[in-house]
Amino acid sequence: MPPQERGFIKPDDAPQAPGWREERFDNFSEFSGAAFVYNPWRHYSIDQQRQRLPIFKFRNHILYSLENFQTTIIVGETGCGKTTQIPQYLVEAGWCSKAGTRVGVTQPRRVAAITISQRVAEERGVKLGREVGYVVRFDDCSSAQTKIKFVTDGILVREMMADPLLQQYSVLMLDEVHERSIQTDIALGLLKKILKKRENLRLIISSATLDAEYLRDFFNMKDSINPTSTILTIEGRTFPVDVFYLQDPTPNYLNASVETVVKIHRSEPMGDVLVFLTGMEEVDQCCRLLDEHADALERETATKLSIRPLYGALPPGDQLKAFELPLAKTRKVVVATNIAETSVTISGIVYIVDCGFVKIRAFNPRSGIDSLTIVPTSKASAEQRAGRAGRVRSGKAYRLYSEDAYRTLENASVPELQRTSMAPVILQLKALGVDNILRFNYPSQPPSENMIQGLELLHGLGALDENGTLTEPLGMRMAELPLQPMLAKMLLTAHQHDCVEEALSIAAILQVEQVFIKPGRGELKVHAERCRRKFSVLEGDHITLLNVYTAFLHYGKSSQWCRQHFLHYKGLCRAVEIRAQLVKLLSRLKVPAKNSAEQVAGALYDIDNVRRCIVSGFFANAAYRHYSGSYRTVRDDHELHIHPGSVLYTEKPPDWVVYNEVLQTNQEYMRDVTAIEPQWLYELAPHYYQYATERELLSKKFKESEND
Numbered sequence: 001m002p003p004q005e006r007g008f009i010k011p012d013d014a015p016q017a018p019g020w021r022e023e024r025f026d027n028f029s030e031f032s033g034a035a036f037v038y039n040p041w042r043h044y045s046i047d048q049q050r051q052r053l054p055i056f057k058f059r060n061h062i063l064y065s066l067e068n069f070q071t072t073i074i075v076g077e078t079g080c081g082k083t084t085q086i087p088q089y090l091v092e093a094g095w096c097s098k099a100g101t102r103v104g105v106t107q108p109r110r111v112a113a114i115t116i117s118q119r120v121a122e123e124r125g126v127k128l129g130r131e132v133g134y135v136v137r138f139d140d141c142s143s144a145q146t147k148i149k150f151v152t153d154g155i156l157v158r159e160m161m162a163d164p165l166l167q168q169y170s171v172l173m174l175d176e177v178h179e180r181s182i183q184t185d186i187a188l189g190l191l192k193k194i195l196k197k198r199e200n201l202r203l204i205i206s207s208a209t210l211d212a213e214y215l216r217d218f219f220n221m222k223d224s225i226n227p228t229s230t231i232l233t234i235e236g237r238t239f240p241v242d243v244f245y246l247q248d249p250t251p252n253y254l255n256a257s258v259e260t261v262v263k264i265h266r267s268e269p270m271g272d273v274l275v276f277l278t279g280m281e282e283v284d285q286c287c288r289l290l291d292e293h294a295d296a297l298e299r300e301t302a303t304k305l306s307i308r309p310l311y312g313a314l315p316p317g318d319q320l321k322a323f324e325l326p327l328a329k330t331r332k333v334v335v336a337t338n339i340a341e342t343s344v345t346i347s348g349i350v351y352i353v354d355c356g357f358v359k360i361r362a363f364n365p366r367s368g369i370d371s372l373t374i375v376p377t378s379k380a381s382a383e384q385r386a387g388r389a390g391r392v393r394s395g396k397a398y399r400l401y402s403e404d405a406y407r408t409l410e411n412a413s414v415p416e417l418q419r420t421s422m423a424p425v426i427l428q429l430k431a432l433g434v435d436n437i438l439r440f441n442y443p444s445q446p447p448s449e450n451m452i453q454g455l456e457l458l459h460g461l462g463a464l465d466e467n468g469t470l471t472e473p474l475g476m477r478m479a480e481l482p483l484q485p486m487l488a489k490m491l492l493t494a495h496q497h498d499c500v501e502e503a504l505s506i507a508a509i510l511q512v513e514q515v516f517i518k519p520g521r522g523e524l525k526v527h528a529e530r531c532r533r534k535f536s537v538l539e540g541d542h543i544t545l546l547n548v549y550t551a552f553l554h555y556g557k558s559s560q561w562c563r564q565h566f567l568h569y570k571g572l573c574r575a576v577e578i579r580a581q582l583v584k585l586l587s588r589l590k591v592p593a594k595n596s597a598e599q600v601a602g603a604l605y606d607i608d609n610v611r612r613c614i615v616s617g618f619f620a621n622a623a624y625r626h627y628s629g630s631y632r633t634v635r636d637d638h639e640l641h642i643h644p645g646s647v648l649y650t651e652k653p654p655d656w657v658v659y660n661e662v663l664q665t666n667q668e669y670m671r672d673v674t675a676i677e678p679q680w681l682y683e684l685a686p687h688y689y690q691y692a693t694e695r696e697l698l699s700k701k702f703k704e705s706e707n708d
Contacts (some may be wrong), residue, residue, distance in 0.1 A: 050123065056080050069200070073229060250401075274333075274353070423485050482585075625655050642669065
């Protein structure tokens with residue numbers, strides 16, 4: 001039955017994109033849907049499927065634009081095939097005929113780069129890593145024969161350090177530019193300079209939702225008589241998508257997401273579901289709630305539910321499980337963050353559940369705190385999410401907010417460059433030879449306060465001298481490491497504290513993020529907490545993670561041991577791989593990768609040395625315990641709290657701590673917290689804390705507390 005015949009109201013301002021029909025709903029059970037639409041292309045060959053994509057009829061237009069313009073901006077609807085097909089068109093047209101040249105394609109996220117390269121390799125009929133390959137942080141699957149190379153934006157920027165003019169590429173394609181990640185904006189600014197030096201280099205900028213005119217003007221060379229950039233619009237969507245709204249807002253989008261999936265499973269024909277939530281904790285909680293409904297739904301519908309989480313902190317092997325086809329009579333439900341919003345095609349997705357929120361980084365330059373904040377999504381992101389349902393067949397998108405709420409959303413998200421710490425950006429630009437960072441061609445100019453804070457932090461870390469010049473060798477080495485500046489400083493100075501091996505383990509395991517498995521409830525939850533306490537120490541989270549890593553190696557990297565202690569086996573294996581690559585990087589940078597010979601092999605590490613090493617990198621993230629029970633940052637007196645997931649949350653709170661980052665929900669929580677001694681701040685960073693002695697430091701804080 002058509003939606004109009006089921007009593008739905010068509011909104012007044014339906015999007016102009018062909019194939020979109022938007023409707024409101026009150027109760028999901030009201031619409032049972034028409035007959036299930038299977039993929040009509042399933043009997044066609046790969047070549048026939050490629051020719052049926054909407055982008056195929058624009059193939060010659062794209063190649064013509066590349067011949068006549070240095071920069072081509074392509075705006076194509078989600079699902080038109082631009083990400084997978086354009087690189088193949090370029091190879092087939094001879095853009096890689098010259099020896100040693102290749103086509104580069106960037107993605108904002110590693111999972112997108114990996115899965116898209118796998119799809120393109122399948123279409124080309126080649127083994128991944130040969131003609132088609134990818135490079136992401138700590139994972140290189142490419143070779144000298146690679147013609148189509150998928151990389152993350154950050155990897156492309158790092159390649160510029162070794163090859164400033166990117167001579168290996170004949171064409172570069174920056175995909176999903178609308179996300180405006182910090183690395184994307186750096187790459188755009190640097191490529192504008194490179195295009196002036198390399199007239200034979202071609203640049204393609206693509207996205208489904210993009211301010212194309214702004215970027216066209218940004219890349220048009222002012223000293224050129226003729227325009228050097230153009231816009232090409234790709235019309236058409238692979239399959240139509242129906243979009244539904246709630247008439248009334250929901251008080252709890254997490255519970256509403258679970259209820260929506262349950263109702264879809266009961267009332268809608270077979271087809272997989274993709275649920276968008278904001279973060280790892282919500283994804284895991286949603287998966288647990290859906291698991292509780294799974295048995296009852298199977299008895300009711302004779303169809304199983306296969307629940308698959310998908311977020312950035314998940315080990316790569318577990319991420320790829322979300323892309324596996326489900327078994328017969330099984331509906332797959334992928335619960336994801338915005339990692340699945342762009343480029344990633346999860347086969348079989350027919351239904352989208354959009355919570356309407358996203359977790360972003362928001363930086364406060366006055367307090368120096370880089371926090372994770374949950375905010376409403378943008379219209380561009382909402383369209384991207386809905387488009388996931390139309391990649392392989394006709395689909396439906398259920399937005400858990402009203403149409404009026406949709407109208408109030410921002411058109412696009414604020415560029416990350418304008419809401420994050422500039423320290424990593426300045427460090428990279430300085431390493432690339434950009435001395436005057438204020439006059440650099442940023443696509444969106446960052447706030448001056450952020451620039452000042454970034455310069456101050458890098459100077460405090462010793463990466464910049466008083467003149468703003470990159471120091472040798474510390475500054476250059478920090479820029480070479482694919483780590484945040486504070487973590488890089490900790491690692492590079494670890495040999496001074498005789499704890500290089502421990503610092504390597506901590507740096508590696510922090511890249512994994514999730515180490516402990518946290519069951520939802522019952523005896524398993526109690527047992528998991530007991531297991532975690534076996535590794536916990538009063539010194540804090542960093543030492544606790546170090547204990548986990550050390551024990552994992554001691555027990556032979558056993559998966560059974562991990563299951564018994566509620567630890568993520570694949571995550572710890574990933575940490576081992578990352579640590580090995582960090583060892584190679586330190587060796588290449590001629591930095592000691594082992595402790596001194598004075599330390600007896602196999603002896604227990606000196607916890608105080610390790611904590612002092614952590615302070616040497618994270619001294620800017622120091623806080624003291626206020627008499628009110630909360631914590632205050634040392635420099636700015638910003639109120640913070642220990643995160644409930646920290647091992648120190650249930651213990652007697654230490655007087656002084658350092659932390660990795662701040663997560664903002666109903667309060668601002670410190671994550672990855674380590675107890676320290678206050679005198680270490682003055683000993684290791686006297687230039688950053690402008691106090692003469694520890695006594696003066698303590699006196700100042702206690703006097704302020706009394707005045708409060």
